[in-house]
Amino acid sequence: MDFAAILDSSVEAPLQKQLYEQWRGAVLTGRFAPGARVPSTRDLARSLGVSRTTVTHAYEQLIAEGYLEAAHGSGTYVCAALPEEMLRPALPNDGRPASVGGELRFRLSRYGRELRERPGYFRSHPRGTISFTNWLPDLNHFPVALWARLVARAARHADIGSFDYDSRSLGYAPLRREIARYLAVSRAVRCEPDQVIVCNGSQQALDLCARILVDRGDSIAVEDPGYLGARQIFLSHGARLRPIPVDEDGMMTNRLRRMRPKLVYVTPSHQFPAGSSMTLARRLELLEWARGSGAVILEDDYDSEYRFDGKPSPSLQGLSAGAPVIYLGTFSKVLFPGLRLGYMVAPRGLVPVLERAKWVADRQCPILEQAVLASFLADGHLERHIRRMRVIYARRREVLEQALLEEFGDRVRILGAQAGMHLMAEFQTQLSEEDVVRRSLAEGVVVASARPYYLSPVKERRLVLGYAPVGERSLREGVRRLKRALV
Numbered sequence: 257m258d259f260a261a262i263l264d265s266s267v268e269a270p271l272q273k274q275l276y277e278q279w280r281g282a283v284l285t286g287r288f289a290p291g292a293r294v295p296s297t298r299d300l301a302r303s304l305g306v307s308r309t310t311v312t313h314a315y316e317q318l319i320a321e322g323y324l325e326a327a328h329g330s331g332t333y334v335c336a337a338l339p340e341e342m343l344r345p346a347l348p349n350d351g352r353p354a355s356v357g358g359e360l361r362f363r364l365s366r367y368g369r370e371l372r373e374r375p376g377y378f379r380s381h382p383r384g385t386i387s388f389t390n391w392l393p394d395l396n397h398f399p400v401a402l403w404a405r406l407v408a409r410a411a412r413h414a415d416i417g418s419f420d421y422d423s424r425s426l427g428y429a430p431l432r433r434e435i436a437r438y439l440a441v442s443r444a445v446r447c448e449p450d451q452v453i454v455c456n457g458s459q460q461a462l463d464l465c466a467r468i469l470v471d472r473g474d475s476i477a478v479e480d481p482g483y484l485g486a487r488q489i490f491l492s493h494g495a496r497l498r499p500i501p502v503d504e505d506g507m508m509t510n511r512l513r514r515m516r517p518k519l520v521y522v523t524p525s526h527q528f529p530a531g532s533s534m535t536l537a538r539r540l541e542l543l544e545w546a547r548g549s550g551a552v553i554l555e556d557d558y559d560s561e562y563r564f565d566g567k568p569s570p571s572l573q574g575l576s577a578g579a580p581v582i583y584l585g586t587f588s589k590v591l592f593p594g595l596r597l598g599y600m601v602a603p604r605g606l607v608p609v610l611e612r613a614k615w616v617a618d619r620q621c622p623i624l625e626q627a628v629l630a631s632f633l634a635d636g637h638l639e640r641h642i643r644r645m646r647v648i649y650a651r652r653r654e655v656l657e658q659a660l661l662e663e664f665g666d667r668v669r670i671l672g673a674q675a676g677m678h679l680m681a682e683f684q685t686q687l688s689e690e691d692v693v694r695r696s697l698a699e700g701v702v703v704a705s706a707r708p709y710y711l712s713p714v715k716e717r718r719l720v721l722g723y724a725p726v727g728e729r730s731l732r733e734g735v736r737r738l739k740r741a742l743v
C-alpha cells in the first residue's frame with residue numbers, strides 16, 4: 257500500500273495539517289485498507305523528507321479522531337471499525353465535509369408549516385430611515401460600563417456551584433429575593449421569593465403557563481387589540497382565542513360573564529397596544545369573575561414602570577386576595593431585551609408544576625447573568641436607571657404628541673394613558689393603513705399599522721408608534737415625513 261503524501265512547504269497550511277488531511281481522506285475513501293499497518297513515524301518522516309515531529313503530530317490527531325489506532329508496542333494501524341457510511345461518501349478535495357441537509361425536504365407539523373408561512377420578524381431599512389416600530393428601550397442610555405463591571409465581579413466571585421445545574425429550576429435564589437422585594441415596593445405585588453420563577457423573558461413564562469394549564473381546544477380570553485407574542489404562544493398550544501374588546505378603561509370585563517375560558521390574558525397597567533390603564537372597578541370585576549369561574553388570569557405587567565402623569569397603578573395581583581392570578585414581568589423593557597430574563601409570580605399551588613415545566617423546557621436560566629442582575633437590583637441600580645429613563649421617555653412622548661398635534665391638528669386622536677414606550681394614534685385619512693405604511697416607508701419613516709393586533713374588524717385608521725429609542729429631532733422629523741405620506 258502506498259502511504260505517500262504530497263507535502264508542499266510553500267502553501268499556507270502547516271505540513272502536519274496537510275499530512276493529516278491527505279491521510280484522513282485516504283482512510284475515508286478506502287485507499288488505506290482498514291486494519292493495515294502504517295509506517296512508523298521515523299520511517300515516514302524519512303521518506304517524506306519532513307521532521308519526525310510533523311509526522312507525530314499528524315498521527316496523534318488521526319488517532320484522537322479515530323482514523324488510526326495505536327496498538328501498544330506493535331505499531332499503528334488504520335482503524336478497522338470505521339462506520340460503513342463514513343467510508344462511502346466522496347469528500348471534496350479539501351477533505352472537509354460539504355454542508356448537509358439543505359437539499360432535503362421535511363414533512364413539517366401543521367405548526368411548522370404555519371410558522372414557515374409567517375413573515376420574518378426583523379426587517380432592515382435603508383440608512384436614514386426613522387423607525388417608530390420599536391417598542392424597545394433606548395440602549396444608548398444603558399449603563400454598559402457599570403454592567404460590565406458587575407459581570408466581571410460576578411465571574412470573579414462565582415463559586416464552583418454556579419457552573420453546575422442550580423438546585424432549583426425556579427432561578428437563582430438571590431435574584432428571586434431581589435425581584436420579590438422590588439415588586440413589593442414598586443408594584444404592590446404580594447409574594448414570597450419562592451413564588452418567583454425566573455424565565456427566559458416573559459415569553460417563556462407565557463409558554464410555561466400555557467403548557468401546564470391549556471389543552472388543545474381550550475379557550476383563552478385575550479384583549480382585542482392585543483399582544484401578538486402572547487396570542488402566538490396560545491395558538492401554538494392549540495387554544496381557541498376569545499377576543500374581548502378594549503376601551504379607554506381597559507379590557508371590557510363585563511363581556512367575560514357568559515364565557516368559560518381556561519385563561520384570561522390581560523395587560524391592565526398599560527394595555528398593549530391601545531395604551532389604556534384598566535380602572536379599579538374593572539380590575540375588581542375581573543377578579544370577582546375569576547374567583548367564580550375558576551379561570552386563571554395572566555397579568556402581563558411589561559412596561560408599567562413608565563407612567564408619566566402620576567404613580568403607576570398597582571398590580572392586579574396585589575388586589576387579588578384568593579383569585580388565581582399569575583403575574584408576569586420582564587427586564588426587556590426596563591433594562592435590555594438581549595438579557596432574556598423575565599419572571600412570573602405564581603400562586604403557591606402552581607409553583608411545583610411550573611418548576612418541573614421549566615426543568616423540562618430548558619432546565620434553568622444561566623446563573624452568571626442572573627447573578628449580575630441580582631447585584632444590579634441589590635445595589636439600587638434598577639430603580640436609578642428607571643428614574644433616569646422615565647424622564648427621557650416622558651419627554652419623548654411629549655415631543656411626539658406635540659408633533660402629531662402640530663402636523664395633523666384635529667385629524668389625529670391620541671389614545672391611551674400617559675405611559676409606556678409606544679402610543680396608538682388614530683388618523684383621519686382616506687388611505688388604508690397598508691397604504692399609509694407603504695407610503696411612509698417611501699418617505700423614510702417606518703410605522704406599524706394597528707390592524708394586525710386586532711382580531712375583529714376595525715374601520716378606524718390606527719397606527720402604533722414606538723418612541724422610546726427615537727431622539728427628539730428624529731421624532732419631529734419622522735412625524736413630518738408621516739404627514740407627507742398621508743397627504
Ligand SMILES: Cc1ncc(COP(=O)(O)O)c(C=O)c1O
Pocket residue numbers: 391456457458459460483485523528556558585586587588593597598
Ligand atoms: C405586551 C408585552 N409583553 C411582554 C413583552 C416582553 O417580552 P420578553 O420578556 O419575552 O422580551 C413585550 C415586548 O415587546 C410586550 O410588548
